[in-house]
Amino acid sequence: MIKKFDKKDEESGSGSNPFQNLEKSAVLQEARIFNETPINPRRCLHILTKIIYLLNQGEHFGTTEATEAFFAMTRLFQSNDQTLRRMCYLTIKEMANISEDVIIVTSSLTKDMTGKEDVYRGPAIRALCRITDTTMLQAIERYMKQAIVDKVPSVSSSALVSSLHMVKMSYDVVKRWVNEAQEAASSDNIMVQYHALGLLYHLRKNDRLAVSKMLNKFTKSGLKSPFAYCMLIRIASRLLEDTEGGCVRARVCVCVCLCVSVCESMSVCVCVCVCLCVSVCESMSVCVCVCVCVCECVSPKAALRYAAVRTLNKVAMKHPSAVTACNLDLENLITDSNRSIATLAITTLLKTGSESSVDRLMKQISSFVSEISDEFKVVVVQAISALCQKYPRKHSVMMNFLSNMLRDDGGFEYKRAIVDCIISIIEENPESKETGLAHLCEFIEDCEHTVLATKILHLLGKEGPRTPSPSKYIRFIFNRVVLESEAVRAAAVSALAKFGAQNDDLLPSVLVLMQRCMMDSDDEVRDRATFYMNVLQQKQKALNAAYIFNGLTVSVPGLEKSLHQYTLEPTEKPFDMKTVPLVTAAITEQKTDIAPVATSKLPEKLTPSRQDIYQEQLAAIPEFGAWGRCSAPRIRCS
Amino acid sequence: MLIRDLIANKHTKSFDRRTPASNRFLSLLTPRWLRRNMDALILEPSLYTVKAVLILDNDGERLYAKYYDETYPTVKEQKAFEKNIFNKTHRTDSEIALLEGLTVVYKSNIDLYFYVIGSSHENELMLMSVLNCLFDSLSQMLRKNVEKRALLENMEGLFLAVDEIVDGGVILESDPQQVVHRVALRGDDVPLTEQTVTQVLQSAKEQIKWSLLR
Numbered sequence: 138m139i140k141k142f143d144k145k146d147e148e149s150g151s152g153s154n155p156f157q158n159l160e161k162s163a164v165l166q167e168a169r170i171f172n173e174t175p176i177n178p179r180r181c182l183h184i185l186t187k188i189i190y191l192l193n194q195g196e197h198f199g200t201t202e203a204t205e206a207f208f209a210m211t212r213l214f215q216s217n218d219q220t221l222r223r224m225c226y227l228t229i230k231e232m233a234n235i236s237e238d239v240i241i242v243t244s245s246l247t248k249d250m251t252g253k254e255d256v257y258r259g260p261a262i263r264a265l266c267r268i269t270d271t272t273m274l275q276a277i278e279r280y281m282k283q284a285i286v287d288k289v290p291s292v293s294s295s296a297l298v299s300s301l302h303m304v305k306m307s308y309d310v311v312k313r314w315v316n317e318a319q320e321a322a323s324s325d326n327i328m329v330q331y332h333a334l335g336l337l338y339h340l341r342k343n344d345r346l347a348v349s350k351m352l353n354k355f356t357k358s359g360l361k362s363p364f365a366y367c368m369l370i371r372i373a374s375r376l377l378e379d380t381e382g383g384c385v386r387a388r389v390c391v392c393v394c395l396c397v398s399v400c401e402s403m404s405v406c407v408c409v410c411v412c413l414c415v416s417v418c419e420s421m422s423v424c425v426c427v428c429v430c431v432c433e434c435v436s437p438k439a440a441l442r443y444a445a446v447r448t449l450n451k452v453a454m455k456h457p458s459a460v461t462a463c464n465l466d467l468e469n470l471i472t473d474s475n476r477s478i479a480t481l482a483i484t485t486l487l488k489t490g491s492e493s494s495v496d497r498l499m500k501q502i503s504s505f506v507s508e509i510s511d512e513f514k515v516v517v518v519q520a521i522s523a524l525c526q527k528y529p530r531k532h533s534v535m536m537n538f539l540s541n542m543l544r545d546d547g548g549f550e551y552k553r554a555i556v557d558c559i560i561s562i563i564e565e566n567p568e569s570k571e572t573g574l575a576h577l578c579e580f581i582e583d584c585e586h587t588v589l590a591t592k593i594l595h596l597l598g599k600e601g602p603r604t605p606s607p608s609k610y611i612r613f614i615f616n617r618v619v620l621e622s623e624a625v626r627a628a629a630v631s632a633l634a635k636f637g638a639q640n641d642d643l644l645p646s647v648l649v650l651m652q653r654c655m656m657d658s659d660d661e662v663r664d665r666a667t668f669y670m671n672v673l674q675q676k677q678k679a680l681n682a683a684y685i686f687n688g689l690t691v692s693v694p695g696l697e698k699s700l701h702q703y704t705l706e707p708t709e710k711p712f713d714m715k716t717v718p719l720v721t722a723a724i725t726e727q728k729t730d731i732a733p734v735a736t737s738k739l740p741e742k743l744t745p746s747r748q749d750i751y752q753e754q755l756a757a758i759p760e761f762g763a764w765g766r767c768s769a770p771r772i773r774c775s
Numbered sequence: 776m777l778i779r780d781l782i783a784n785k786h787t788k789s790f791d792r793r794t795p796a797s798n799r800f801l802s803l804l805t806p807r808w809l810r811r812n813m814d815a816l817i818l819e820p821s822l823y824t825v826k827a828v829l830i831l832d833n834d835g836e837r838l839y840a841k842y843y844d845e846t847y848p849t850v851k852e853q854k855a856f857e858k859n860i861f862n863k864t865h866r867t868d869s870e871i872a873l874l875e876g877l878t879v880v881y882k883s884n885i886d887l888y889f890y891v892i893g894s895s896h897e898n899e900l901m902l903m904s905v906l907n908c909l910f911d912s913l914s915q916m917l918r919k920n921v922e923k924r925a926l927l928e929n930m931e932g933l934f935l936a937v938d939e940i941v942d943g944g945v946i947l948e949s950d951p952q953q954v955v956h957r958v959a960l961r962g963d964d965v966p967l968t969e970q971t972v973t974q975v976l977q978s979a980k981e982q983i984k985w986s987l988l989r
Contacts, residue, residue, distance in 0.1 A: 155927055155928065156927060156930070182931060185931075186930050186931045186934070189930075189934055190930060193837075193839060193840060193841070194837060195850035195853070195854070219959055220931060220935075220959075223935055223958075223959075224931055224934070224935070227934055227935065227938055230938075256957065256959050259957070260938070263938075263942055291948075291953075291957055294947055294948070295942075295947070298822070298942050298943070298945050298947060299942075301822060301945065302943055327949075328946075328947065328948055328949065331822075331946075332822065332945070335820075335821070335822035335945075336822075338820055339821075339822075364901065364946065364949070367898055367901065368820055368822070371819075371820035372820045375819065375820055438870070439869045439870040439871055440870050440871050440880060440899050440900060440903045441900070443871045443899060444898075444899045444900060447899075474867070474868070474869055475867070475869030475870070475871065475872075476867070476869075476872075477869075477871065477872050477873050478869075478871075510863055510872075510874060512873065512874070512875070512876070513873070
């Protein structure tokens with residue numbers, strides 16, 4: 138019996154997570170043993186580990202408890218145990234923001250920074266720079282300068298990286314260390330070179346001449362580090378972008394880097410992306426890059442294949458003809474186990490493919506579209522949309538494919554992308570209208586996104602009456618009126634009204650349906666139904682045109698302002714719509730980026746037009762404000 | 776067209792006083808769509824390449840997480856992100872994925888999942904080098920026994936190793952030998968008198984196991 142307990146105890150003691158069920162207060166209580174002498178390094182180490190683990194898990198430490206723990210930890214500097222000291226540095230960095238008076242450890246850290254133990258120097262520098270402010274920085278400036286040019290690479294790297302972090306805080310002080318950084322850049326160690334180059338660029342970012350001189354120097358002397366080459370290529374591209382093709386030196390630099398980095402795969406991908414964006418190197422270099430990418434397409438490492446396919450995708454955007462040669466390799470990648478690679482391969486093929494290969498590609502995509510993530514699905518849909526515009530005769534194949542995708546599960550962005558694609562096909566291709574509208578009707582039967590449902594209903598109202606048999610759409614629309622939420626019901630009522638206005642034979646049935654809608658529970662729906670009933674019953678084309686077909690021609694923020702103004706001033710005469718400024722520019726939807734982006738968290742606000750801004754500014758000036766709103770039309774002055 | 780653009784832009788754009796006049800003029804000449812596209816494709820040159828380093832266990836729970844920028848500022852958002860990437864990556868065995876607009880390179884071993892996160896325009900191979908460095912250094916420190924229990928018993932080694940590899944989002948070191956050397960952890964040479972009974976029995980069990988395996 139006792140043996141069994143022992144066994145269970147043993148197993149639970151060694152098998153379970155030693156950090157499970159850690160209580161913050163208990164751990165902080167344990168931290169009191171830091172004050173004991175002599176210091177027990179092993180136990181203190183274990184407790185420090187627990188504290189950092191808690192911080193890592195996102196546990197919140199109040200200022201007082203953090204400060205207490207911090208002060209207790211400072212006593213551990215008396216011990217000479219290496220690991221314990223290193224953990225102390227780490228604790229300093231973790232608690233720098235949550236504890237008060239962290240600068241008391243400055244003297245200990247400075248001592249370690251300039252001491253004999255090389256193992257301590259690098260981490261001490263990094264910890265010191267996390268707690269330093271501008272005034273203290275000037276005091277340790279001398280030590281930092283020595284550290285940057287130190288022979289030990291870890292010390293030099295730490296000093297350079299810490300200087301970079303401090304550029305944000307005190308640029309002027311760090312700028313004085315440029316010469317030391319320059320010296321460090323000629324070091325043999327690849328990481329030191331990389332850090333030095335990065336620091337030099339950050340310090341000279343605003344001075345284009347200095348950047349181009351630096352670029353020139355490094356291109357001539359050559360670099361050893363692949364990381365540094367990536368950085369150099371990006372700097373050169375930035376310089377080219379700023380000078381608009383004027384800087385010959387930057388061009389030369391990029392070409393040299395291209396030749397060198399063909400041997401090193403890391404730089405190639407950056408290089409190619411950059412070259413294409415800035416259109417520096419012409420077709421020959423593009424071919425070289427593409428060849429290298431193709432070689433990497435068959436690499437066993439997934440990351441290389443991914444990088445290669447992504448680069449080919451970017452090439453295809455500008456030079457589709459260059460990528461056609463790689464189509465065979467890309468088709469092999471479609472069946473790749475990594476779905477991201479497969480999707481990118483397919484979208485590249487869609488950009489460069491011919492009309493005959495479209496059917497085959499569609500079949501291949503449909504086989505795996507259910508397995509890829511939402512963002513990639515959106516990318517694929519956008520590629521299909523571009524393809525539809527290129528080959529309008531293939532619209533039936535695309536439409537089938539898109540409707541199948543619409544039936545599958547997916548997020549809002551994905552469904553919206555598909556709906557937009559179908560709508561664009563309908564708008565461009567009159568032959569596809571019937572099938573497209575039929576698919577969309579089927580979709581709204583079971584759609585949980587109000588925005589999409591209202592959009593489709595609006596489209597049905599616009600396009601439906603013009604089709605040969607509009608009556609079949611009425612059933613779908615009326616189902617929406619009965620079954621859905623208020624916003625959708627209101628949109629359905631508006632759509633019904635449009636049907637009634639355009640088709641005289643459907644008018645009596647529409648009026649009957651409107652009668653039903655007037656009893657709806659929501660006031661918006663009732664108002665709309667009553668309004669449309671009254672307009673339709675007049676049976677006058679002019680009225681129909683004015684109130685049912687054409688939407689609001691004034692800008693909505695302008696209307697809101699005018700109404701507000703009207704309510705403020707008591708007048709006898711009724712509100713005149715003509716005083717509201719018209720919408721000047723048509724609102725066109727921006728084409729979204731091809732690369733998948735994180736879904737935006739802020740709702741999009743309706744921005745007021747320029748006229749509204751001017752009006753507001755004018756009204757602010759008392760002399761103009763007294764004259765009321767500007768209602769005269771714009772006249773050209775001279 | 777150019778002059779009208781210039782005049783119109785004066786009303787809506789506020790110029791940064793530090794950029795020289797020539798820069799301003801040239802940036803107006805570049806059409807906005809080109810600038811926007813170029814910004815999207817060229818990343819601003821910077822040493823800050825890593826956004827986060829994560830280690831999750833078999834259930835997607837966080838064992839270690841270090842975020843180097845404000846992409847996910849609160850703990851709640853971080854945990855949601857971790858859950859999301861775990862769901863999308865723990866079934867497949869591929870090394871790289873693009874999720875939530877970020878490049879994620881990952882590796883799994885027995886019951887641990889290692890992730891390195893960077894921006895979508897970041898060089899994937901750089902992120903892979905960070906991941907490989909982390910994995911290889913841990914592998915050496917844990918004597919090739921990279922699994923959850925061993926990791927939890929050596930958390931201080933993990934903390935120090937990550938501290939040596941990435942500092943504030945900047946890649947500090949990419950050679951695992953150097954990292955192990957700098958972490959300089961001593962072995963478990965705890966004197967017998969300080970250990971508890973269970974620890975002694977545990978170390979005895981380990982020794983017997985290793986001798987049998989040999």
